[in-house]
Amino acid sequence: MRIAQLAPPWFPVPPSGYGGIELVVSLLADGLADRGHDVTLFASGGSVTRARLETPMIDPPDPALLGNAWFDAFHAVSAYLHHGEFDVIHDHSGLVGPAIGGLLDGGPPVVHTLHGPWTGPSRLYYGLLQDRLHLVAISEAQRADNPDLRYAGTVHNGIALDRYRFQARKDRFLVYIGRANPDKGPALAVEVARRAGMPLAMIVKRNEPFERAYWDEMVAPQLNDEVEVYENVDHATKVDLLARATAMVFPIQWPEPFGLVMVEAMACGTPVIACPAGAAIELVEDGRTGFLRDSVDDLAEAVGRAGECSPEACRERVERHFSAPAMVEGYERIFERIAGGPSAA
Numbered sequence: 001m002r003i004a005q006l007a008p009p010w011f012p013v014p015p016s017g018y019g020g021i022e023l024v025v026s027l028l029a030d031g032l033a034d035r036g037h038d039v040t041l042f043a044s045g046g047s048v049t050r051a052r053l054e055t056p057m058i059d060p061p062d063p064a065l066l067g068n069a070w071f072d073a074f075h076a077v078s079a080y081l082h083h084g085e086f087d088v089i090h091d092h093s094g095l096v097g098p099a100i101g102g103l104l105d106g107g108p109p110v111v112h113t114l115h116g117p118w119t120g121p122s123r124l125y126y127g128l129l130q131d132r133l134h135l136v137a138i139s140e141a142q143r144a145d146n147p148d149l150r151y152a153g154t155v156h157n158g159i160a161l162d163r164y165r166f167q168a169r170k171d172r173f174l175v176y177i178g179r180a181n182p183d184k185g186p187a188l189a190v191e192v193a194r195r196a197g198m199p200l201a202m203i204v205k206r207n208e209p210f211e212r213a214y215w216d217e218m219v220a221p222q223l224n225d226e227v228e229v230y231e232n233v234d235h236a237t238k239v240d241l242l243a244r245a246t247a248m249v250f251p252i253q254w255p256e257p258f259g260l261v262m263v264e265a266m267a268c269g270t271p272v273i274a275c276p277a278g279a280a281i282e283l284v285e286d287g288r289t290g291f292l293r294d295s296v297d298d299l300a301e302a303v304g305r306a307g308e309c310s311p312e313a314c315r316e317r318v319e320r321h322f323s324a325p326a327m328v329e330g331y332e333r334i335f336e337r338i339a340g341g342p343s344a345a
Helices: 020-034 069-080 096-102 120-129 140-144 186-196 209-222 235-244 260-267 296-303 311-321 324-339
Strands: 002-006 038-042 052-054 088-091 110-114 134-137 174-179 200-205 227-231 247-250 272-274 290-292
Touching: 002 020, 002 069, 020 038, 020 260, 020 324, 038 069, 069 088, 069 096, 088 096, 088 324, 096 110, 096 120, 110 324, 134 140, 134 324, 174 186, 174 235, 174 260, 186 200, 186 209, 186 247, 186 296, 200 235, 235 260, 247 260, 247 296, 260 272, 260 311, 272 296
Parallel strands: 002 038, 002 088, 038 052, 088 110, 110 134, 174 200, 174 247, 200 227, 247 272, 272 290
Antiparallel strands: none
16 A cells, blocks of 8 residues: 655654654554555655655754744645555644645545644634544544544554563652643642652653743742753653653643653553543553552552552553554554555455
8 A cells, every 4th residue: 555654844753852743653654664555754854764755844944933834834735746646645744734635635535643632723623624534533532522523543652662671670769751831740740759758850841932931930949859850861861761760650631632651651661650631541551550640649649559550561551552563553454444455344
């Protein structure tokens, strides 16, 4: 099958640092190519893939211009000009890509993965396009939050397990990964660690003005010698912290559509202590691969029970449900169903 994978234009594929969507796209392009499909990846310069690479923009846009409509449009139009070369187009881009895909009368079917959260405008937008695109949710929680939309299916994001070191013996500290905004709960993570009497390693993104302002006002005043902050870490550093930590604390305060960092932690054998919001309720198996609790006190109490969770069970859950092969097979079934293929029936 001739498959186009359209990544967002903002970061290389795979990303060198921050970029969850780009990581997913990288695994899909490589995994589908490994399964014998003719895959073309449209991504920014600097991308590396086992698929055929097309780079509409030689250099990714300046991070300060993230979301700029002109770059988004140039990237999407450049890719869709080749639409006649493919049996299916898989679009992971922002607003412009799915709009073009929805208007391809007589063109190949377009699958669009819903990577973002539901908002009032996004509900209206995808409501217009649902009969012209094959929309895929990344969790049942995301799908349930907009149940009237027509979906082609649900496919959980996956990770390459061989890139995540499993470690059963843990050191005495907690780890947090997330952006510096109230929805991700970094200030709550600091408080949970303090009440649990545990050191905390924080891998944070605070590049945007709002993120820096929130960090300086709400998080920085709580920091002490028991909290170590990391920025712009490479993959090896992130995995080392995840593998050694007693638990990941993830006090999410919004309906996160997925939450890849929770899967990354469990892949390393590290249980996740999270709030029961969004996809966390289907990623974390309460009492077995982590704990889902609402209040800071209950989260802190759950930290003390992290040892009850089996590192092997954490790893096995990711391998079964959230691995790259599982994700690739899920999308392959959808492609073959809508475009025709060996398992279309």
